[in-house]
Amino acid sequence: MKKISIILLAALLFMNFSIANAQGTNIYKEGVLEGYFIEAIDNKIKVEEYSGTIYTIPMIKNVVLEIDGRPVKITDFKKGMEVYITLQGRNIKYMDAYSVDNPAYIQPGEKVRIGTVLGIDRDQIEIKLPTGKREVYFTSPATVVTKNKENINLKELYVGDRVKFYFDDIDTSYISRVNIQGDSILIKDIYRGQLTVTDSLQDIIALEKVDVFRNGKWTSLGKSIKVPYNGNLPIYIGGQKIDIKNLKHYKGKTVYMAMKDYFGKEKVERMVVKAQYENNFSEKIREINWFSSQMELGNNRNINFHDGTIVVKNNRLVDVYNLNSGSDGLIIADGRGSDLTADLVYIYNENINNTNIGQDQLYVGRLNTILEDILYLKDFFLLDKNNWESFNDEKEFFYDDDTFIYDLENNKEVSPKEFFSRDYSVDENNRRNRTRDWYGYLYTEGDRISAAFIKRSMDSLLNQRTTIGIVESSPVEDNNMGWFLKLKNSKDWSTINEQWMEKNSTLNIYLREAMIIKNGQRVTVNDIKSGDSLYMVRDDNMAKVIIVK
Numbered sequence: 001m002k003k004i005s006i007i008l009l010a011a012l013l014f015m016n017f018s019i020a021n022a023q024g025t026n027i028y029k030e031g032v033l034e035g036y037f038i039e040a041i042d043n044k045i046k047v048e049e050y051s052g053t054i055y056t057i058p059m060i061k062n063v064v065l066e067i068d069g070r071p072v073k074i075t076d077f078k079k080g081m082e083v084y085i086t087l088q089g090r091n092i093k094y095m096d097a098y099s100v101d102n103p104a105y106i107q108p109g110e111k112v113r114i115g116t117v118l119g120i121d122r123d124q125i126e127i128k129l130p131t132g133k134r135e136v137y138f139t140s141p142a143t144v145v146t147k148n149k150e151n152i153n154l155k156e157l158y159v160g161d162r163v164k165f166y167f168d169d170i171d172t173s174y175i176s177r178v179n180i181q182g183d184s185i186l187i188k189d190i191y192r193g194q195l196t197v198t199d200s201l202q203d204i205i206a207l208e209k210v211d212v213f214r215n216g217k218w219t220s221l222g223k224s225i226k227v228p229y230n231g232n233l234p235i236y237i238g239g240q241k242i243d244i245k246n247l248k249h250y251k252g253k254t255v256y257m258a259m260k261d262y263f264g265k266e267k268v269e270r271m272v273v274k275a276q277y278e279n280n281f282s283e284k285i286r287e288i289n290w291f292s293s294q295m296e297l298g299n300n301r302n303i304n305f306h307d308g309t310i311v312v313k314n315n316r317l318v319d320v321y322n323l324n325s326g327s328d329g330l331i332i333a334d335g336r337g338s339d340l341t342a343d344l345v346y347i348y349n350e351n352i353n354n355t356n357i358g359q360d361q362l363y364v365g366r367l368n369t370i371l372e373d374i375l376y377l378k379d380f381f382l383l384d385k386n387n388w389e390s391f392n393d394e395k396e397f398f399y400d401d402d403t404f405i406y407d408l409e410n411n412k413e414v415s416p417k418e419f420f421s422r423d424y425s426v427d428e429n430n431r432r433n434r435t436r437d438w439y440g441y442l443y444t445e446g447d448r449i450s451a452a453f454i455k456r457s458m459d460s461l462l463n464q465r466t467t468i469g470i471v472e473s474s475p476v477e478d479n480n481m482g483w484f485l486k487l488k489n490s491k492d493w494s495t496i497n498e499q500w501m502e503k504n505s506t507l508n509i510y511l512r513e514a515m516i517i518k519n520g521q522r523v524t525v526n527d528i529k530s531g532d533s534l535y536m537v538r539d540d541n542m543a544k545v546i547i548v549k
Contacts, residue, residue, distance in 0.1 A: 027055070029203065029228060033085040037097060040074045045092055047083060050114070057085075057092050064094045082112075096149075111167035113137070117159050118319055120355040125175070127163065128319065137165055138174050147180040152519050154178070155358035160316025186315045187269065188261040188531065190344065192218060193225070195255050195273075198248045205229050205247075205268060207255070213330075213346075214488055216282065216502035227259070229268040236308025238275035238334065239341055254278075256332065256343050258310050258317060261531070269317060270310045272334075272343040279333040279340055284499045288325050295323065295331075295342070298499070303333050304341040313347040314354070314549065315470070315533050323347075328491075328499040348491050348500040350468045350535045352383065352547060360450075360520060362537070362545060363395075363442040364388070364461070367454065370425040373416075374398055375449065377442065383537065386466040386493035397442065399449040404522040408455040408513055424454060441545055443517050451522035453515045463539045466493040471532045472506055475525050482512040483525045487534065507541065514543035523548070 027033045027049070035049040046056045065072050067081075077083070081097040115127035118134060126136045145154045157163075162181040167174070193207030206226045211218040235242045237250070254274040260267045284298040294302050311318050329347040333340040352360050365380025375397045381388040399405075405414040414422075424438045440454040469490030475483045487507040491500035514536075516523050528534075533549040 028087060028090055029230070031087050033057070033087065035083065037077050037081045037083045038079060040077065045074075045085075045095065047085065057087070057090065059092045059095075060088055063092055066094075066096045111170045111172075113165040113167075115163065115165075116319075117157065117161045117163055118322070120157060120159060120357060122356055125157070125163075127165070136173075139178070140174050143175050144177045145180065146177070152180075155354060155360070156180075156519055157357070158314050158316055158354050159322055160313060160318040186260065186531065187258050187312050187317060188266070189213070189259045190312075190346065191221075191225075191257045191259055192254060193221075193257075195247075195251050195253050196224070197226075198251070203229055203231055205271075207257075215490070215506060216330075216504050225266075227257075227266050227268050229271070233268060233271060234308060235271050235273065236306065237273035239304065239306040239308065241308060242273065256310065258312060258344075272308055272310055274334050274343065275341075276334055276336050279335070281331045281333065282502055283328070283331065285323065285325055285327045285329065288323055290321075297331065301340070302338070303331055304339075305345070306341065309342045310344045311347070312345070314350070330502075348468065350533070350549060351386070352535065354549070359446045361444050361446075363444065364440065364459070365395075365442075366437045366439055366458070367425045368394060368437060370420055372420050373400060375442075375452075377440075378437075381461060383466070387495055388461045388464070397444060397447050397449050399452070403449045404451040406451075406453045406515070406522075408453055414454075419452075441515055443515060443522070443545070445520060450520060451515055451517065453513070459539065459544065464537055464544065467491065467507075467534075467536050467538055468500065469503075469507065469534055471528060471530050471534060474530050475511060475528055481510050484508055484510045485528060509536070509538065509546075510542050511546070512542065514546050516546045516548065518548040 033047060033049060033055065035047050038046040038048055038054070040046070041056070044056050044058045046054065048054050065074060067076055077097055083095055083097045085092050086094040113127065113129065113135065115129045115135070117125060118128050119126040123139045124136055125139065126134060128134055139154060143154065145152050145157070147156070157178070157180060164179040165175045166177040166179070168176045190213040191207070191210055192213070193210035195205065196208050197204070197206035204226050206224065208224040210221040210223065210225055212221050231244055233244065235244060235247060242250070250273050256272045256274065257268050258270040260269045281297055281299065281301065285295050286298050287296045289295070293306060294304055296302050305320055305323070307320060309320050311320050311323060313322060323345065327347050327349050329345055331342050332344040334343045335341050352358070352362060362383040363377060363380050365377040367375060368378035369376040376394050377397060378394045379392055380395060381390050399416055399419070401416055403416060405416065405419050406412070407414050426437060438454050438456055439458045440452050442449050443451045467487070467490055469487035472486040472488040475485040477483050487509050490503040490507050492503065494501045511525055516525065516528065518527055528548060535547040535549055536543050537545045
């Protein structure tokens with residue numbers, strides 16, 4: 001009996017050790033730990049994760065420590081502070097916290113919600129919690145929004161973003177502060193390959209004959225790959241969920257994977273195993289029948305979908321219930337004949353505004369009258385649903401000291417005072433006056449001008465097209481043409497077909513005259529990075545307006 005007890009005790013100890021190791025392995029693979037600061041012991045930090053697990057982790061030699069974004073010493077951290085930690089291997093390389101003096105700081109035990117955005121409707125945000133539960137919260141004019149430690153506008157929030165909500169009162173549904181996770185949530189690539197190895201101990205998948213989806217087609221990667229995956233990763237085949245332990249039985253099968261760039265390393269975010277035969281459709285989703293879980297495409301094909309269907313929108317993984325009729329996209333279906341199931345749906349649709357929170361618009365027209373803080377635009381065009389719509393009318397706009405105004409003829413920024421005092425707008429009824437009104441591209445938030453690029457003559461809008469795509473590499477400077485970038489996975493809006501049409505090659509886009517907008521403000525070429533999603537108006541290869549999404 002004593003011997004049996006010893007064996008049972010040893011088994012229990014081994015199980016506890018294994019569980020602790022499994023939990024630890026997860027944070028080290030994710031590279032991030034969030035929770036509550038307990039204490040610093042020698043060169044180690046003791047932290048309680050939100051789940052309740054306690055970790056004691058050493059710091060690297062040159063660890064970066066901040067509170068409210070300001071450099072501090074380890075002695076400045078107090079017990080109970082919420083901390084965000086990034087790891088380098090099994091050591092802490094960065095730790096940030098929010099001080100008690102910070103109005104948005106939430107004491108442990110008060111209300112914090114972490115989840116993925118499912119829907120946005122003006123002041124309502126629906127999120128999906130890690131438990132799978134859906135909850136709706138509200139924003140107010142006082143809600144603070146941050147991303148990468150910078151204050152941004154709420155209109156920059158996307159469905160599919162991972163967020164953390166803070167509340168000032170435990171009983172309120174109104175959000176005090178929204179923290180949006182950085183670009184690590186973006187889908188970097190879509191891979192297709194043949195499964196060769198599954199290592200459940202190290203959570204690694206190996207693929208051969210790997211293709212990457214680029215410029216509307218599968219392109220060989222030219223090498224085999226090994227990538228890490230999360231043991232909790234949902235995996236489906238033919239609409240049926242697979243237990244991760246059984247993945248090894250599918251060696252030799254083709255898999256589709258949505259990949260993220262996580263701290264410079266590729267990581268599998270979602271995976272589907274191909275059951276039968278692949279069919280690709282680049283079509284408009286005409287209708288969606290939620291009862292039968294089917295979508296009807298513009299070519300009259302009916303495609304099934306399921307909980308495991310990978311849906312990518314705005315380069316983010318979104319819930320299958322974020323599919324909308326009228327959307328254009330790539331559908332990779334699996335099956336035989338008319339019995340097809342969507343393994344992957346990649347939605348193309350982009351617009352100036354991410355959601356109905358945003359009120360940004362793009363205009364072009366004649367600068368008819370310029371007053372000290374008012375501009376009247378005449379015979380103008382508005383970019384509406386990716387097309388220029390003409391208005392034989394006059395519209396009033398407002399500008400202020402924060403409005404960016406650029407003179408394209410003289411290649412210089414113009415102050416609001418100079419904009420008002422110079423002859424950018426004249427009385428054309430005066431026959432003695434040989435000058436004429438100038439024209440301008442206006443990026444506005446409602447009736448307020450955020451940025452204006454002005455020139456003497458009106459561009460031909462017939463030559464212009466609306467294009468979306470991904471920056472393949474950061475802009476470079478050409479001696480003759482100035483700055484340019486390469487755009488991959490690009491699509492042009494077709495007015496005739498009323499849908500996005502894929503391009504089959506990478507585009508060179510020149511930026512010499514481009515108004516570049518990011519987070520609702522004019523930025524420079526240096527603010528465009530590899531992997532950025534762009535929405536642009538261009539004339540051939542010359543960009544006129546670029547919106548960094």
